Amino acid sequence: MSDELTGEDLIIVEVSDFLDGTLQGPAKDAIAAKVASDPDYKRIHEEMLETKKAMSGMQKARAPATFAQDVTATIHKRSAGRFFARRTLGDRVPFGVLMIVAVLGLCMIGYFLWASETGSLKPNPSHAPTTEPIPSTTR
Numbered sequence: 001m002s003d004e005l006t007g008e009d010l011i012i013v014e015v016s017d018f019l020d021g022t023l024q025g026p027a028k029d030a031i032a033a034k035v036a037s038d039p040d041y042k043r044i045h046e047e048m049l050e051t052k053k054a055m056s057g058m059q060k061a062r063a064p065a066t067f068a069q070d071v072t073a074t075i076h077k078r079s080a081g082r083f084f085a086r087r088t089l090g091d092r093v094p095f096g097v098l099m100i101v102a103v104l105g106l107c108m109i110g111y112f113l114w115a116s117e118t119g120s121l122k123p124n125p126s127h128a129p130t131t132e133p134i135p136s137t138t139r
Contacts, residue, residue: 014034015041018032018035019052
């Protein structure tokens with residue numbers, strides 16, 4: 001990559017690598033010597049140090065834990081509900097609870113079908129298939 005760059009771009013790349021600590025051995029020593037002696041390297045090195053210092057100070061400001069909820073509530077309030085639909089039952093009740101209710105409902109339906117007079121889920125011996133041959137209708 002440094003073969004394609006010339007002038008100030010090359011200096012920026014070299015000083016950036018030097019500050020990031022990616023240079024090792026003689027390359028690191030060569031850039032350190034250039035920073036100490038060359039005014040362009042020294043200027044770019046100082047600019048990068050100032051930028052690094054300014055950016056490190058930015059990390060102190062963090063968003064509050066409820067930031068996303070607060071923004072969502074503000075948008076909902078200001079948009080009069082145009083961006084957010086009314087919350088449905090599935091949004092308010094956890095999926096696990098809905099699943100348990102559905103399984104219990106299916107179990108109750110199954111029990112009522114099994115216990116009914118018609119016995120639609122019970123095996124009925126009076127309606128068991130017969131082993132007698134079926135008379136043929138061929139002539």
